[in-house]
Amino acid sequence: MTSRRERIRTATYREIKEAALSQIGEAGASSLSLRGVARAIGMSPAGLYRYYDGRDDLLTDLIADAYNDLADAVETAIGSTGGSPRDRFSAGMWAYRRWALADPNRFLLIFGTPIPGYTAPEGGPTVEANRRMGRAFFLVGVEAWSAGQMPVGLPDRPPTEGEAALAAEIDPDLPPALIPVMLGSWAHFHGLVTLEVLGQLQWLYGDGCDRFFEGETGRLLDDLGLTG
Amino acid sequence: MTSRRERIRTATYREIKEAALSQIGEAGASSLSLRGVARAIGMSPAGLYRYYDGRDDLLTDLIADAYNDLADAVETAIGSTGGSPRDRFSAGMWAYRRWALADPNRFLLIFGTPIPGYTAPEGGPTVEANRRMGRAFFLVGVEAWSAGQMPVGLPDRPPTEGEAALAAEIDPDLPPALIPVMLGSWAHFHGLVTLEVLGQLQWLYGDGCDRFFEGETGRLLDDLGLTG
DNA sequence: ATCATATGCGAACAGTGTTCGCAAAGTCAA
DNA sequence: TTGACTTTGCGAACACTGTTCGCATATGAT
Numbered sequence: 325m326t327s328r329r330e331r332i333r334t335a336t337y338r339e340i341k342e343a344a345l346s347q348i349g350e351a352g353a354s355s356l357s358l359r360g361v362a363r364a365i366g367m368s369p370a371g372l373y374r375y376y377d378g379r380d381d382l383l384t385d386l387i388a389d390a391y392n393d394l395a396d397a398v399e400t401a402i403g404s405t406g407g408s409p410r411d412r413f414s415a416g417m418w419a420y421r422r423w424a425l426a427d428p429n430r431f432l433l434i435f436g437t438p439i440p441g442y443t444a445p446e447g448g449p450t451v452e453a454n455r456r457m458g459r460a461f462f463l464v465g466v467e468a469w470s471a472g473q474m475p476v477g478l479p480d481r482p483p484t485e486g487e488a489a490l491a492a493e494i495d496p497d498l499p500p501a502l503i504p505v506m507l508g509s510w511a512h513f514h515g516l517v518t519l520e521v522l523g524q525l526q527w528l529y530g531d532g533c534d535r536f537f538e539g540e541t542g543r544l545l546d547d548l549g550l551t552g
Numbered sequence: 553m554t555s556r557r558e559r560i561r562t563a564t565y566r567e568i569k570e571a572a573l574s575q576i577g578e579a580g581a582s583s584l585s586l587r588g589v590a591r592a593i594g595m596s597p598a599g600l601y602r603y604y605d606g607r608d609d610l611l612t613d614l615i616a617d618a619y620n621d622l623a624d625a626v627e628t629a630i631g632s633t634g635g636s637p638r639d640r641f642s643a644g645m646w647a648y649r650r651w652a653l654a655d656p657n658r659f660l661l662i663f664g665t666p667i668p669g670y671t672a673p674e675g676g677p678t679v680e681a682n683r684r685m686g687r688a689f690f691l692v693g694v695e696a697w698s699a700g701q702m703p704v705g706l707p708d709r710p711p712t713e714g715e716a717a718l719a720a721e722i723d724p725d726l727p728p729a730l731i732p733v734m735l736g737s738w739a740h741f742h743g744l745v746t747l748e749v750l751g752q753l754q755w756l757y758g759d760g761c762d763r764f765f766e767g768e769t770g771r772l773l774d775d776l777g778l779t780g
Numbered sequence: 781a782t783c784a785t786a787t788g789c790g791a792a793c794a795g796t797g798t799t800c801g802c803a804a805a806g807t808c809a810a
Numbered sequence: 811t812t813g814a815c816t817t818t819g820c821g822a823a824c825a826c827t828g829t830t831c832g833c834a835t836a837t838g839a840t
Contacts, residue, residue: 329806329817352668354582358797369797371819379797436665438750440580451755477774479767486756507756508744508768515743516736522666527679528714528735539707540736546705547775557786557837586828597828599788607828786837796827806817 333375339365340375341389344382345430353383353433380442383433384450387442390434391453397423399460409468410550416461417513417541421520428521435518458510465506465548466495474549478505505548512544513537561603567593568603569617572610573658581611581661608670611661612678615670618662619681625651627688637696638778644689645741645769649748656749663746686738687722693734693776694723702777706733733776740772741765 343364347356358379362369376382401419402412424431434450444450468474483491483500491500519525520533529536571592575584586607590597604610629647630640652659662678696702711719711728719728747753748761757764 327807333818352665354665355668357795359795368820370799370821373798374818432665435746435750435752437580437582437660440583454752454755479771481763481767484757484760484763486758490756503756504764504767505771507753507764508740508771511743511747511768512736512740513743515739515741515746518663518743518746519739522663524663524682525735527682528718528731529712530714532712535709535712536732536735539709539732540739543707543733543736543775547771555838561787585826587826596789598790598830601829602787782840784837784839786835788835789833791831791833793830794828797825799824800822802820804817804819807815808813809815810811810813 336365337375340372340382341386344386348386348429348433349427350429352429353436353439356383358382380439383439383442384448387434387444388449388453390430391450391457394420394423394431394434395453395456395460398457402460402464408550408552409464409471409473410545410552413461413464413468413545413548413550414541416464417544420513421517421537424517424521431517431521435514458507461510462494462503462506465502465509466498468548468550469498469502470495473551474502478502509544509548513541516540564593565603568600568610569614572614576614576657576661577655578657580657581664581667584611586610608667611667611670612676615662616677616681618658619678619685622648622651622659622662623681623684623688626685630688630692636778636780637692637699637701638773638780641689641692641696641773641776641778642769644692645772648741649745649765652745652749659745659749663742686735689738690722690731690734693730693737694726696776696778697726697730698723701779702730706730737772737776741769744768 340361343361344356347360347364356379358372359369361382362372372382376385397419398416402416404415465474478499478501480501483503487500487503491498491503516537520537525533525536568589571589572584575588575592584607586600587597589610590600600610604613625647626644630644632643693702706727706729708729711731715728715731719726719731744765748765753761753764
């Protein structure tokens with residue numbers, strides 16, 4: 325049963341978040357001002373404290389949203405493509421990049437310099453969404469591996485406890501050495517996206533990094549042994 | 553001729569920078585406070601304006617220093633190792649990571665969320681140091697390539713103008729396709745380092761990412777075709 | 781000694797996050 | 811409808827920030 329008050333309250337929450345998100349999109353997370361959003365929605369600064377415990381609390385909410393949003397984008401991109409593991413992996417990477425470039429400041433909200441004073445709550449939504457994203461990529465890898473499509477030369481160093489545990493959790497037959505390989509692949513294109521978002525590739529590519537990204541992801545997939 | 557005033561002035565500059573750096577190291581760049589450093593060195597806030605035009609100007613100086621410092625670390629690591637191209641490349645990557653982990657907040661000062669309002673001055677020291685670092689890595693690649701030690705399968709897509717120009721500038725005989733490959737390799741381990749610095753790998757590796765990094769860099773070098 | 785410059789400081793202004801107590805509005809039972 | 815209780819909002823205040831201004835002092839050159 326949603327009372328009148330509840331409806332208004334959730335609407336106010338949304339209004340606050342929209343104003344905050346707009347402010348972040350324009351000038352970055354660090355210049356998010358409580359008084360600014362209060363001004364934007366016609367409320368007194370003190371009034372906002374009925375909704376959030378403070379600036380950090382609002383940021384926490386926005387960060388969690390961003391994580392989930394990105395995870396959604398990647399998950400649907402991977403899931404909707406009915407093609408080969410290579411195609412699905414590729415679709416996930418492109419979705420990741422597209423999401424980041426659509427709102428760079430929002431991407432940096434989760435993968436940029438952490439907000440001082442903010443620490444992800446243990447087992448909170450940020451951790452959860454992070455896992456979701458990782459799992460999506462891992463699953464594509466597992467799928468390719470069990471289909472015998474990923475004859476990548478796995479490193480022969482002994483796996484760490486964490487790697488072994490995670491591999492066992494996903495699939496008892498999964499070689500733990502696949503874990504670091506998949507994680508490293510994520511780190512690879514995450515690095516590409518991060519550098520592009522920060523404009524660190526502009527000196528060479530200007531604003532057209534598409535071909536570079538395509539080439540690199542192709543190389544990445546080749547190195548994984550994923551074909552057609 | 554360094555007058556008494558000049559000596560004091562440069563000493564004050566150093567003192568300011570040290571205090572600022574210490575503050576950044578503890579709580580991150582975004583919580584650098586001019587009044588804080590003024591307090592730390594026993595000066596009035598207004599007095600600082602005789603040395604820097606403001607907070608952003610101070611940050612610019614610190615950013616330039618950080619870029620140069622990192623470039624130095626990488627350059628000497630690559631240069632001092634007299635081994636194979638693979639060893640030198642590897643040494644550069646480890647130096648990069650070591651530098652980042654030694655002072656994560658300083659690393660994020662240059663590769664994290666950009667300070668709002670701050671834009672790297674055109675052709676300024678940040679750009680310069682960035683080039684230096686890139687050049688160091690490129691040179692190792694060129695060296696390996698001309699020694700025939702890098703039989704990586706180069707992508708056959710046509711190079712962009714920037715790639716062709718840069719390749720020609722480095723060595724007229726260099727295949728432009730090597731440029732994106734080298735840049736991509738940098739992005740790869742930069743991504744690894746970034747994620748580690750941000751604690752984004754902790755859920756799997758805790759604080760011991762050494763083995764993971766070693767494995768990934770090894771895989772990276774293998775993919776480049778660099779052996780022994 | 782004189783004069784110009786370089787340096788430092790106190791006071792002030794506009795902005796920030798945050799807290800407090802009080803008033804208005806909504807909700808619900810008697 | 812009356813009354814009690816809770817939720818919501820606001821104005822004022824506090825401590826903090828970056829920044830500017832004018833005034834004093836110290837330094838260096840003539």
